[in-house]
Each structure stands twice: as structure tokens, then as C-alpha cells.
Amino acid sequence: MDKNVPAEYLQNKITGEMGNAAGIFYPTNTAEVVACVKKANEKKQKIITIGGFTGLTGATFASQGEVLLCLKKMQQIIELDPQTLTLTVEAGTSLQAIQTYLDKTPYFYAPDPGSKEATIGGTAATNAGGMRAVKYGVTRDNVRGMEVVLADGTLLLVGDLNNKASSGYDLKDLFIGSEGTLGIITKLQLKLRPKPATAQSILIGFSNLAALAPVIYQILASGITPTALEFFEKSGLTYASNLLEIPVPSVAGAAFLLLTVDGNKKECQEQIDSLKELLIAADIVAFSTLTDTTAAEIWQLRGAIVSGVEAISIQEPLDIVVPINQITSTILYMKKLAQQLELAGVFFGHAGDGNIHACIMRQNLSDVLWQKRLESFLSQLYREIAARGGLPSAEHGIGLLKKKYFIENIAAEKLKLMQQIKTAFDPMGLLNPGKIFD
Amino acid sequence: MDKNVPAEYLQNKITGEMGNAAGIFYPTNTAEVVACVKKANEKKQKIITIGGFTGLTGATFASQGEVLLCLKKMQQIIELDPQTLTLTVEAGTSLQAIQTYLDKTPYFYAPDPGSKEATIGGTAATNAGGMRAVKYGVTRDNVRGMEVVLADGTLLLVGDLNNKASSGYDLKDLFIGSEGTLGIITKLQLKLRPKPATAQSILIGFSNLAALAPVIYQILASGITPTALEFFEKSGLTYASNLLEIPVPSVAGAAFLLLTVDGNKKECQEQIDSLKELLIAADIVAFSTLTDTTAAEIWQLRGAIVSGVEAISIQEPLDIVVPINQITSTILYMKKLAQQLELAGVFFGHAGDGNIHACIMRQNLSDVLWQKRLESFLSQLYREIAARGGLPSAEHGIGLLKKKYFIENIAAEKLKLMQQIKTAFDPMGLLNPGKIFD
Numbered sequence: 109m110d111k112n113v114p115a116e117y118l119q120n121k122i123t124g125e126m127g128n129a130a131g132i133f134y135p136t137n138t139a140e141v142v143a144c145v146k147k148a149n150e151k152k153q154k155i156i157t158i159g160g161f162t163g164l165t166g167a168t169f170a171s172q173g174e175v176l177l178c179l180k181k182m183q184q185i186i187e188l189d190p191q192t193l194t195l196t197v198e199a200g201t202s203l204q205a206i207q208t209y210l211d212k213t214p215y216f217y218a219p220d221p222g223s224k225e226a227t228i229g230g231t232a233a234t235n236a237g238g239m240r241a242v243k244y245g246v247t248r249d250n251v252r253g254m255e256v257v258l259a260d261g262t263l264l265l266v267g268d269l270n271n272k273a274s275s276g277y278d279l280k281d282l283f284i285g286s287e288g289t290l291g292i293i294t295k296l297q298l299k300l301r302p303k304p305a306t307a308q309s310i311l312i313g314f315s316n317l318a319a320l321a322p323v324i325y326q327i328l329a330s331g332i333t334p335t336a337l338e339f340f341e342k343s344g345l346t347y348a349s350n351l352l353e354i355p356v357p358s359v360a361g362a363a364f365l366l367l368t369v370d371g372n373k374k375e376c377q378e379q380i381d382s383l384k385e386l387l388i389a390a391d392i393v394a395f396s397t398l399t400d401t402t403a404a405e406i407w408q409l410r411g412a413i414v415s416g417v418e419a420i421s422i423q424e425p426l427d428i429v430v431p432i433n434q435i436t437s438t439i440l441y442m443k444k445l446a447q448q449l450e451l452a453g454v455f456f457g458h459a460g461d462g463n464i465h466a467c468i469m470r471q472n473l474s475d476v477l478w479q480k481r482l483e484s485f486l487s488q489l490y491r492e493i494a495a496r497g498g499l500p501s502a503e504h505g506i507g508l509l510k511k512k513y514f515i516e517n518i519a520a521e522k523l524k525l526m527q528q529i530k531t532a533f534d535p536m537g538l539l540n541p542g543k544i545f546d
Numbered sequence: 547m548d549k550n551v552p553a554e555y556l557q558n559k560i561t562g563e564m565g566n567a568a569g570i571f572y573p574t575n576t577a578e579v580v581a582c583v584k585k586a587n588e589k590k591q592k593i594i595t596i597g598g599f600t601g602l603t604g605a606t607f608a609s610q611g612e613v614l615l616c617l618k619k620m621q622q623i624i625e626l627d628p629q630t631l632t633l634t635v636e637a638g639t640s641l642q643a644i645q646t647y648l649d650k651t652p653y654f655y656a657p658d659p660g661s662k663e664a665t666i667g668g669t670a671a672t673n674a675g676g677m678r679a680v681k682y683g684v685t686r687d688n689v690r691g692m693e694v695v696l697a698d699g700t701l702l703l704v705g706d707l708n709n710k711a712s713s714g715y716d717l718k719d720l721f722i723g724s725e726g727t728l729g730i731i732t733k734l735q736l737k738l739r740p741k742p743a744t745a746q747s748i749l750i751g752f753s754n755l756a757a758l759a760p761v762i763y764q765i766l767a768s769g770i771t772p773t774a775l776e777f778f779e780k781s782g783l784t785y786a787s788n789l790l791e792i793p794v795p796s797v798a799g800a801a802f803l804l805l806t807v808d809g810n811k812k813e814c815q816e817q818i819d820s821l822k823e824l825l826i827a828a829d830i831v832a833f834s835t836l837t838d839t840t841a842a843e844i845w846q847l848r849g850a851i852v853s854g855v856e857a858i859s860i861q862e863p864l865d866i867v868v869p870i871n872q873i874t875s876t877i878l879y880m881k882k883l884a885q886q887l888e889l890a891g892v893f894f895g896h897a898g899d900g901n902i903h904a905c906i907m908r909q910n911l912s913d914v915l916w917q918k919r920l921e922s923f924l925s926q927l928y929r930e931i932a933a934r935g936g937l938p939s940a941e942h943g944i945g946l947l948k949k950k951y952f953i954e955n956i957a958a959e960k961l962k963l964m965q966q967i968k969t970a971f972d973p974m975g976l977l978n979p980g981k982i983f984d
Contacts, residue, residue, distance in 0.1 A: 191871035433629035
């Protein structure tokens with residue numbers, strides 16, 4: 109164990125708060141993880157697993173003198189099996205490394221969360237989604253099997269390469285999205301898909317979010333199957349533009365839908381034609397079929413909205429999700445609530461999934477005003493989202509920062525069952541203590 | 547409680563054995579289920595939930611004086627929501643009733659297990675699959691939310707209508723496939739899909755299973771996306787033909803692949819063309835694009851293979867699954883093993899999922915010979931399947947009949963974790979005791 113924990117690992121990136129940890133381990137293989145956990149177990153030492161340190165909910169924040177188990181040295185790409193279309197990797201491998209590796213093959217891994225420095229293990233721990241979830245599902249749908257180390261050091265394989273299973277309880281899906289509280293994911297078998305022949309991105313401009321909102325649901329109900337269906341405002345792109353020094357696209361509009369269709373050339377064209385027909389009656393101000401170069405730039409800008417905001421203000425990153433028929437009214441509700449409370453917000457997200465992101469910005473507000481308004485905003489928002497059948501987090505997780513609102517809005521009996529599972533898996537409460545719930 | 551339990555509910559359909567139950571309840575709504583469970587709880591009375599009584603593993607067999615909780619009177623179709631494409635139904639609704647209801651709508655529910663008398667709750671309890679899983683997934687992928695009653699009578703809603711979730715543990719997928727051992731499913735929200743414009747079935751004849759086997763994997767690797775991809779031998783169809791009095795199709799061959807493609811007319815034709823091209827080099831003896839009438843007859847025959855076998859012999863129904871690259875060699879392995887042990891077998895299944903069914907037939911064997919040969923066959927088979935990364939059950943479940951082999955071949959630490967979950971959910975062991983594992 110190294111007692112010298114890098115300061116960056118001790119900071120809560122969102123709040124700026126500094127925590128404390130007893131030390132840090134950098135295991136290089138599963139056996140070392142097992143040994144480390146067994147040792148910690150004997151001493152009742154609490155453990156937080158960390159990966160790319162890109163989480164947005166303080167899920168890896170240490171505040172109880174925990175030991176950090178950093179998996180960044182476990183980044184081996186072990187095997188690509190073209191017969192079962194499976195890629196086996198160590199949990200510390202970054203999304204970027206996986207993408208770079210697959211670039212040279214005919215296959216791709218569908219989940220595409222914003223931060224490419226995220227480790228694949230971290231994305232499984234949070235059930236991350238990303239841009240392409242609307243067509244290809246979230247991490248849960250794209251991880252077939254995992255190697256997991258339990259709180260007592262037991263090594264386990266969950267899931268498998270079978271296409272069907274009715275042979276005992278579904279353990280794999282319990283670990284996915286459990287944010288390091290049930291076990292430590294050390295290895296993953298990822299589902300690959302053949303790369304589509306081609307893809308075409310389209311940018312649709314609207315005069316404002318209110319004009320854009322109804323179109324989301326129309327597209328989804330039409331049978332068009334976009335690979336990605338994103339919404340954002342021009343103001344959001346401007347923050348990204350300033351950070352990346354890439355110009356905001358010259359397409360008219362104050363609010364935009366950005367979507368991609370993929371398949372062979374003919375399939376793409378058919379989808380674009382259907383889309384154009386659908387939009388005849390819509391209140392749009394621009395429809396732009398993007399060149400590959402422009403598309404790459406706009407996707408880069410879209411991906412950098414959060415970083416662009418972070419560069420100029422403390423912010424609260426939201427990740428709510430609602431049933432798809434509620435997305436348009438929810439976007440407008442959020443925007444209005446922020447206005448009422450005089451909070452600046454940047455609204456965007458994965459429209460096709462009902463997943464609305466927003467950065468609520470502190471700007472120049474005093475400590476007192478910021479805390480008061482933000483608390484009021486979040487309390488009302490999360491209550492409203494629960495009433496709409498939505499959830500506080502679609503893909504970031506609950507971690508520390510959303511814990512209060514998660515607990516306030518979940519049914520008590522459901523929370524109790526989750527706590528019972530936690531107790532069964534980790535009776536001494538050693539793994540990522542105090543995250544998701546107490 | 548009615549102490550007069552219908553004899554049919556007491557029989558293990560596969561072995562013929564008669565069990566014993568303390569009585570039977572027929573609740574008509576969730577409140578009555580809760581009341582019944584709470585009462586049972588006070589008396590530490592064990593409960594077995596039963597639905598359509600169509601299971602194939604003895605999962606609802608009562609042998610400890612349990613109370614049977616029959617959900618057949620809970621068969622209300624509650625709501626079709628076209629906005630979220632969700633159908634809400636009570637758990638005792640049969641697949642047939644759901645299909646009949648949806649026939650009058652533009653939507654369908656994708657899972658299509660063999661027995662249409664199965665209740666939807668039973669199909670969730672076993673994570674049933676069926677013919678269309680190769681394209682549309684299994685029950686797990688098509689159930690969005692469920693109402694569940696826990697062992698202590700607590701009522702719970704798990705899952706929801708959101709397309710993404712990273713807000714606490716995935717409870718829904720734990721109940722699905724848990725065979726009534728973790729909770730009683732009382733209501734379900736099912737995912738609907740728009741009906742495809744058209745569908746086309748194709749029957750491909752081969753001189754024997756050995757010639758057919760390699761073609762399964764070729765089709766799957768080709769990018770063709772069949773809605774169903776079934777294999778069977780002519781001998782299997784003959785049993786069904788005798789039972790249903792429908793003639794065996796006149797298409798040449800001793801072994802067959804039966805597949806369907808769906809979509810618009812053009813998409814179907816493109817897939818058929820690709821298939822024909824793919825098969826130029828294959829060792830086939832017939833390729834028949836079926837009329838709707840013939841297709842309906844052959845699908846009926848395919849669906850009645852098990853009943854046809856049951857009509858003439860006691861049989862052991864198999865439901866193994868292997869990774870898709872192992873399917874061809876596994877079929878041949880099974881056939882050879884049965885021959886070596888002088889056991890008659892009918893081999894068929896969902897080729898596209900790696901899910902091989904077989905009926906191992908007793909015919910005129912003496913008790914002793916049948917038990918000895920079957921035991922030898924099953925022990926060797928399940929060990930081999932485990933070595934290949936497969937599972938003892940793809941869609942029927944473990945229940946009572948596969949328990950021994952399930953336990954013999956699962957990793958001890960995995961079984962232990964399942965047992966810990968069971969204990970956390972049902973500490974007194976009241977729900978479907980002794981099923982899956984002890």
C-alpha cells in the first residue's frame with residue numbers, strides 16, 4: 109500500500125471538497141486484487157475501487173479513511189473472439205484504449221459514454237449509457253460476463269456467453285450499476301457488433317427548446333431508429349466551442365436535435381427521407397445533412413458541453429431519466445423551474461432515451477444563495493421526476509451527491525431490499541461505504 | 547383456503563410422481579395475495595405459486611405440504627399505453643389471452659414460448675424464451691416493470707418504464723428467472739413492438755443433422771437477422787404429425803432448418819436473397835419459401851413436437867444452451883452420446899440462440915435400464931455442457947428435475963451467493979422451497 113495518495117484522487121470533483129484515505133493500492137492483476145481484499149477484510153479496512161476517476165456523483169470520494177484500490181494498471185486487452193463476437197478486457201482498460209484497439213477490426217463496442225478516459229469497469233459499475241444507447245442499449249445490455257471479487261476476497265464469474273439463461277439467479281445484472289458496493293469488477297466480456305457500413309449525422313435547428321421538444325417524441329414514435337438522438341441549445345455549444353476552439357456550426361437555430369442513422373447507404377437514405385417527411389409539419393428553421401468533417405466537429409462540441417461549463421463555473425450535473433412520453437414536458441418543466449429560481453442552466457441530453465442532462469451553474473452566486481437555490485431546485489425536481497415515473501440517474505449513478513434525493517424518492521420497501529442485498533454480499537460494509545444509500 | 551387440491555396440480559408431469567399440498571388459494575387480486583402471504587407467514591406455512599401449470603422441470607411440484615397459490619383468477623389485461631408501448635397485465639393472464647388481445651392492435655409482445663396456456667407470470671419466473679428470442683430477446687428483455695409480493699407480504703414495484711437506469715440495484719432482473727423462490731409476481735408491464743409489415747417462413751431440407759449443423763452458424767455469422775431459426779429432424783415432426791393429424795410437409799430432407807424473416811416486403815426479400823446466396827455452397831436437399839398456409843402448419847407441427855413425443859412415451863425434456871459457436875458440435879455430441887447409451891432421442895431447438903432441446907425417450911425400457919441410462923446420459927451431458935461454457939437450462943428453468951445437475955456443475959461460490967440472496971429475501975424459506983437449490 110502506498111500511503112501517498114495523489115491529491116486528485118482525494119478531491120470530490122463536483123463540490124471541490126477534499127477527503128481522506130488511508131492509502132492506495134495499484135494491483136496489476138486479479139490475484140493482487142484478491143490478496144488486497146483479503147488483507148483488508150482481516151483488518152476490517154474499507155475499500156473504494158477507482159478507475160478513470162471520471163465519475164460525476166462523488167461515487168469514489170473517500171471520507172472515512174478508506175483504502176483506494178486503483179485498477180488503472182489492469183488494462184490488458186485479453187482476447188477478441190470473432191466467433192462469439194466477444195472482447196475480453198481487464199477492468200482498468202479505458203474506453204479510449206478499447207476504441208483504438210477495435211478501430212483496426214471490423215467490430216465496435218456500442219456503449220459510448222462521454223468520457224473516453226473512463227475505465228470499462230467504471231462504466232459497468234454505473235451502468236453507463238452514452239450517445240448510442242437509444243439503438244444499442246446501455247452497458248448492461250453489452251456486457252456478457254464479468255469476473256468479480258467479493259468483499260471477502262471470493263473470486264466469481266457472473267454472466268456467460270450464452271444467448272439465453274434460466275439457470276439460477278441473474279447475478280451479473282446485480283453487480284452492474286451497483287457502483288462498487290457489492291463487488292470489485294476485475295475483468296469483462298464485452299459484446300461486439302459488426303461495424304455498420306456507413307453512418308450519416310443530421311443537425312436540425314429550432315428557434316427554441318419549446319419548438320424542439322415535441323419533435324423528439326414524433327421521431328421516436330415514427331419507427332426511425334437513430335443510433336443517437338441528442339438535444340442541446342446553442343448556448344451549451346458555445347461553452348464547448350470556447351473550450352475546444354472549434355467554431356459553433358453556422359446552422360440556423362437556438363436549439364438543436366443532432367442525430368445519426370447507420371446501416372448501408374440505402375438504409376441510411378431511407379431513414380433520412382422518412383425524417384424529412386416527418387418534419388414537413390414541424391416548426392424547424394434548419395435541416396442539415398452533415399459532412400463527415402462537420403459531423404465530427406459537432407459531435408466533439410456536443411461531447412464537451414460539460415467540460416465547457418466546468419471551465420467557467422462550478423456546476424451541478426443532472427442525469428435524470430423519464431419514460432419517453434414525458435421527455436418533452438419534462439425538459440420544459442426543468443427550464444421553467446430554473447428560471448423561477450433564477451438559476452442559470454445548460455440543458456441537453458440523450459433525447460432518444462428520455463435522459464435529460466443539465467448543468468445547473470453557480471456562476472457568481474454567493475455560497476448561501478447557491479446552496480439555497482440549488483437545494484430548492486433539486487428537491488422540487490427529483491420529487492417531480494419520481495411522480496412522473498422517472499429516476500434521479502440514468503447513467504451517472506447515485507454515488508454520494510444524489511444519495512439524499514435518491515433516498516427521499518425511492519419506495520421504502522425497495523430501499524430496504526437493496527440494503528438487505530448489500531448486507532448479504534458485504535456484511536461488514538467494507539466496499540465503497542456510504543454510497544447509493546447508508 | 548380450499549383443502550381440495552385438484553389432482554392434476556399435485557402431479558409431477560414429467561415423472562408422474564404424486565405430491566402433497568395443504569390446500570390451494572385462488573386469489574383474485576394483489577390484495578388477496580398479500581393477505582394470503584401474510585397469513586402463511588405467521589404460520590410459517592410454505593407457499594408454491596402456480597400459473598398455467600405448463601412448466602417442464604417440476605418447479606411447482608408440492609412435496610412438503612405446501613399451500614398452492616394459483617394465480618389463474620388474476621387474468622385482467624389492465625392497460626395498453628401506445629405512448630410508452632407498454633401492456634400492463636395481471637400475472638395469471640395466459641400468453642394466449644395476451645396474443646388474442648393484441649391481435650386487434652398494431653402491436654405484438656415478442657416472447658413466444660411453446661405453451662400458450664403458460665401464464666405471463668410463469669414465463670417471467672422462468673425467463674422463458676421461445677421462437678423469436680433470436681431477434682427480440684427473452685422474457686427478461688421484454689418485461690419492463692413488475693409488481694412483486696415478498697415472502698413477508700411486502701408489496702414492491704420493480705423496474706419501470708425508463709429506457710435507462712443507474713439508480714440503485716437492479717431488482718427486476720433478480721426476480722425474473724427466480725422461479726418463484728424470491729417473490730410472487732402479481733402484475734407485469736410488458737414491452738410491445740409495432741407489428742412488422744410482413745413475414746416469410748422458409749424451410750431448408752438436409753440429408754441429416756450432420757449436414758445441417760454447420761449451416762446454423764453460417765447463417766448467424768452472415769448478418770441475416772431471422773425472427774426465428776429452428777432446427778429439427780423429420781422423425782420429430784412425425785410424432786407431432788400423428789398427434790395433430792397434420793401431414794408432415796413434403797419438402798425433401800431428414801433434418802430441417804425452419805426460419806422466418808420479417809420487416810417490409812423489400813427487407814424480407816433481401817434477406818431471402820442473402821440466404822440463397824449463402825447456401826449455394828451448403829449441402830442442402832431442399833429450399834422452400836413457404837405459403838402462409840403451409841408455414842402455419844409447419845410451425846404448428848414444430849410447436850407440438852414435445853406433446854407428440856409425450857403422447858407415446860415417458861420422456862426427459864432437455865433445454866441446454868451453449869455459446870453460439872458451439873451449437874453445431876454440441877448437437878452432434880448429444881446425438882452420439884444418446885446412440886452410445888442406446889437411448890432414443892428427438893433433437894430440435896432454437897438453433898439461433900444456441901438452445902438445444904431434446905426429448906430423451908423411455909419407450910419400452912424397464913425402470914432399471916431407463917434410470918441407469920438416463921442418469922448416465924444426463925451426468926455426462928451436463929458436465930460436457932458446463933465445460934463448453936453452457937448452462938443446463940436456457941428457458942425452462944431448473945426447478946426440481948435439473949437441480950442435481952445444476953448444483954453439480956455450478957461454481958460453489960456462485961451457488962453460495964445465490965443462497966445468500968435467497969436467505970436475504972426469504973429468511974424462513976417459505977417461497978417455493980427446495981427448488982433450483984436447497
